[in-house]
Amino acid sequence: MEERGIGMAVIEAGLSQNSWLLLNIKSVIEKWMSKSSAQTMVQAEGFVDRRDTDDRRDARPTVVDKSNGQEAVRLGLFQKPVDEVVKWGRQYSIWPLPFGTACCAIEFMAVVSSVFDISRFGAELVRFSPRQADLLFVAGTVSYKQTPILKRIYEQMCEPKWVIAMGACASSGGFYNNYSTLQGIDIVIPVDVYIPGCPPRPDGILHALIKLQEKIKKS
Amino acid sequence: MESSIAIKKLKEHFPAEIASESCFRGDDTVIIKRERIVDIMRFLKTDKELSFNMLMDIAGADYLGREPRFEVVYNLYSLPTKMRLRVKVQVPENDPSIDSITGVWKAVNWFEREAYDMFGIKFRNHPSLRRILCHDEFVGHALRKDYPLSKGQWLSGVYDPRGTIPVKEGDSIKAVSESKDMKSKLLTLNLGPSHPAMHGCFRVVLELDGETIVHATPEIGYLHRVFEKSVEKGTYNQAIPYTDRLNYCSPLLNNVGYCLAVEKLIGVEIPERAKYIRVIVSEISRIMDHLVCLAASAVDLGALTNFWYFFNAREKLTDIVEKLCGARLTNNYTRVGGLSHDLYDGFKEETLAALKFMMQAIDDVMRLLERNRIFIDRTRGVGALSPEDAIEYGWTGPCLRACGVNYDVRKAHPYYHYDEFDFEIPLGENGDTYDRFMVRVEEMRQSKRIIEQALERIPPGPVKIDDRRYVLPEKKDVYTNIEGLMNHFMLIMEGLKVPQGEAYGFVEGGNGELGFYVVSDGTGKPYRVKVRPPCFAIYQAYPKLIEGRLIADAIAVMGSLNIIAGELDR
Numbered sequence: 001m002e003e004r005g006i007g008m009a010v011i012e013a014g015l016s017q018n019s020w021l022l023l024n025i026k027s028v029i030e031k032w033m034s035k036s037s038a039q040t041m042v043q044a045e046g047f048v049d050r051r052d053t054d055d056r057r058d059a060r061p062t063v064v065d066k067s068n069g070q071e072a073v074r075l076g077l078f079q080k081p082v083d084e085v086v087k088w089g090r091q092y093s094i095w096p097l098p099f100g101t102a103c104c105a106i107e108f109m110a111v112v113s114s115v116f117d118i119s120r121f122g123a124e125l126v127r128f129s130p131r132q133a134d135l136l137f138v139a140g141t142v143s144y145k146q147t148p149i150l151k152r153i154y155e156q157m158c159e160p161k162w163v164i165a166m167g168a169c170a171s172s173g174g175f176y177n178n179y180s181t182l183q184g185i186d187i188v189i190p191v192d193v194y195i196p197g198c199p200p201r202p203d204g205i206l207h208a209l210i211k212l213q214e215k216i217k218k219s
Numbered sequence: 220m221e222s223s224i225a226i227k228k229l230k231e232h233f234p235a236e237i238a239s240e241s242c243f244r245g246d247d248t249v250i251i252k253r254e255r256i257v258d259i260m261r262f263l264k265t266d267k268e269l270s271f272n273m274l275m276d277i278a279g280a281d282y283l284g285r286e287p288r289f290e291v292v293y294n295l296y297s298l299p300t301k302m303r304l305r306v307k308v309q310v311p312e313n314d315p316s317i318d319s320i321t322g323v324w325k326a327v328n329w330f331e332r333e334a335y336d337m338f339g340i341k342f343r344n345h346p347s348l349r350r351i352l353c354h355d356e357f358v359g360h361a362l363r364k365d366y367p368l369s370k371g372q373w374l375s376g377v378y379d380p381r382g383t384i385p386v387k388e389g390d391s392i393k394a395v396s397e398s399k400d401m402k403s404k405l406l407t408l409n410l411g412p413s414h415p416a417m418h419g420c421f422r423v424v425l426e427l428d429g430e431t432i433v434h435a436t437p438e439i440g441y442l443h444r445v446f447e448k449s450v451e452k453g454t455y456n457q458a459i460p461y462t463d464r465l466n467y468c469s470p471l472l473n474n475v476g477y478c479l480a481v482e483k484l485i486g487v488e489i490p491e492r493a494k495y496i497r498v499i500v501s502e503i504s505r506i507m508d509h510l511v512c513l514a515a516s517a518v519d520l521g522a523l524t525n526f527w528y529f530f531n532a533r534e535k536l537t538d539i540v541e542k543l544c545g546a547r548l549t550n551n552y553t554r555v556g557g558l559s560h561d562l563y564d565g566f567k568e569e570t571l572a573a574l575k576f577m578m579q580a581i582d583d584v585m586r587l588l589e590r591n592r593i594f595i596d597r598t599r600g601v602g603a604l605s606p607e608d609a610i611e612y613g614w615t616g617p618c619l620r621a622c623g624v625n626y627d628v629r630k631a632h633p634y635y636h637y638d639e640f641d642f643e644i645p646l647g648e649n650g651d652t653y654d655r656f657m658v659r660v661e662e663m664r665q666s667k668r669i670i671e672q673a674l675e676r677i678p679p680g681p682v683k684i685d686d687r688r689y690v691l692p693e694k695k696d697v698y699t700n701i702e703g704l705m706n707h708f709m710l711i712m713e714g715l716k717v718p719q720g721e722a723y724g725f726v727e728g729g730n731g732e733l734g735f736y737v738v739s740d741g742t743g744k745p746y747r748v749k750v751r752p753p754c755f756a757i758y759q760a761y762p763k764l765i766e767g768r769l770i771a772d773a774i775a776v777m778g779s780l781n782i783i784a785g786e787l788d789r
Binding site: 099100101102103105106107109110113114115128140141143144145146147148149152153175176177178179180181182183198199201 | 352353354361366367368369370371372373374375376377412413414415418420440441442443444445448449460461463464467468511514515526527530531533534537547548549784785
């Protein structure tokens with residue numbers, strides 16, 4: 001029964017976009033484990049924390065504590081498969097926020113449409129609310145006037161979040177080296193994947209998405 | 220010659236005000252003194268014989284080192300007589316001010332704000348003279364020749380575009396809310412710039428009474444990419460890639476428009492084959508523009524299926540364009556003096572097949588929408604504008620024709636043999652969202668007719684003029700003989716030399732009259748290029764269209780206007 005419970009929870013976590021759900025699940029697991037202390041545990045000596053993203057900054061042991069190792073080992077043991085499944089889920093259910101400002105947005109529309117069909121990669125559900133999205137697709141030129149808005153939208157997104165800079169303008173300002181254009185969005189927000197091109201072909205956008213999925217998997 | 224009537228009449232009525240007059244490449248220009256500008260403009264508009272009822276454009280210009288340093292250029296157009304007149308006023312550097320003509324045409328407001336923002340020309344009695352393209356914290360005036368091109372200025376935070384409106388102004392929000400004593404009831408809602416229906420870069424601050432819009436303040440300039448200053452730094456041909464990114468839904472139309480303006484300034488005629496090809500690519504581009512507009516505006520109304528149908532058709536056309544130019548979106552196909560290269564083999568068959576597919580898509584979508592209760596209820600009578608107002612605001616293109624005004628550059632001022640093609644101009648009746656949608660649909664069908672005729676009639680021959688002053692030599696000449704090599708070197712390094720003067724070239728763009736006002740000082744680089752963006756004039760009327768209606772209507776209207784940020788903000 002308990003195993004099935006965890007399995008359900010994990011799937012839910014994988015499909016959900018919100019990190020608070022993940023935290024909930026963690027606490028569920030912890031509670032469950034404290035109840036079923038009779039379970040036999042395998043010592044995982046070599047376990048080292050793989051990742052410390054912002055959503056999991058809260059107390060989490062990174063090295064096995066011999067004196068009081070029971071708790072930490074338990075956590076580590078379950079953390080790994082849970083993490084893997086969560087990552088798998090995140091990887092194939094990216095919800096992008098298209099911050100489309102210019103020509104690139106038209107190409108983004110082409111990617112969403114049926115010929116190129118971004119839904120083959122599990123990222124077709126575009127959300128225009130930053131609270132519901134986990135991938136910021138900056139498609140187009142960002143001017144200094146637009147910069148505070150971009151920053152605010154990035155800050156409003158929940159962790160974990162990723163950013164793709166689509167096209168030359170978002171990556172570096174492109175051939176708009178002038179008083180109005182921000183010379184690359186990485187000056188103000190972190191970027192995970194850059195796509196070259198002015199604008200990039202839809203294939204390039206899909207390639208970037210695959211790269212991002214690899215990054216999520218490795219993270 | 221016809222237009223000199225205007226100048227003659229001006230001389231009669233305002234003999235002391237005319238400083239000089241000229242006619243260059245068919246463009247009548249008159250330079251007047253600034254004191255009585257309002258009277259002169261009102262005369263030009265109201266005189267029965269002249270009736271310049273449209274203000275097409277106001278351009279600022281900076282002639283650094285000359286006194287008076289600045290120039291304000293008004294481009295007027297008369298619908299009944301089809302005359303054009305360029306009125307220039309020179310203003311000195313120490314007192315760069317001139318009376319505002321906002322009372323004469325409704326279109327003036329934003330154009331004057333732009334001239335103020337870019338050149339610091341102060342328009343006296345302007346209702347709210349504030350920056351429009353640059354942000355509020357910007358210091359200096361960007362298009363002045365002594366402002367460095369790449370000197371960026373940071374903005375500290377998002378600001379309220381209404382903040383600087385003077386309270387005394389009659390239609391400002393504070394005044395509205397106070398006069399009607401509903402200050403406590405009005406709710407401020409910020410729409411955009413990152414909003415699905417605001418297409419990326421538009422921001423409107425709405426004052427709501429319940430769900431009804433009482434007042435709307437649009438803020439633009441979020442995609443200001445400095446087209447006009449950037450092209451001054453390169454040669455004439457180097458400006459063509461920048462034109463791609465003006466109206467990025469129909470880049471080829473921009474290419475054609477810009478090259479047409481420069482060729483007019485030079486005074487060359489391109490070969491027949493190039494003309495026909497330009498017609499074909501223009502119309503393909505127009506269809507693609509309308510497909511994006513209709514697909515997006517249908518999505519805004521919740522009709523997602525149409526988006527798939529239209530984008531499938533658009534992909535077919537994109538493939539053709541890509542095969543022709545090498546790029547899907549930013550085509551960069553035309554050159555001053557012709558085209559970069561000829562059509563490829565099999566272009567005709569592929570285009571006809573794609574057009575057939577497009578017609579099928581239109582039929583599919585029309586079956587879904589034409590008698591769709593929801594669609595009709597959301598669009599009929601929504602955002603209607605009267606023909607008089609549309610002309611006042613300087614509307615052109617499908618939006619103007621939806622109001623029932625028959626003005627299409629292709630018919631009124633035919634270029635590239637448009638007068639020889641058999642096609643019709645669809646007109647609307649009510650000027651509402653529904654009419655704008657349907658006019659665009661019908662225009663696509665007419666464009667198809669034009670393309671088919673052009674493909675039939677296209678003659679063989681060269682696609683560039685044979686003039687080594689303007690057009691690059693063949694590659695084999697560059698590699699084998701010294702003349703070709705030097706010729707190539709000079710054209711690349713210094714650019715083609717355009718004779719001193721100025722011209723206004725215009726085509727029917729995707730959204731209306733797309734004009735380029737090009738000033739040359741005789742060197743290889745343009746001195747000043749001013750785009751006449753159709754969207755700029757159309758979007759200015761947006762508050763008028765949505766005030767008194769629901770928020771949902773604002774979205775429907777926005778989609779049907781097809782405002783393209785790249786062109787609006789340049």
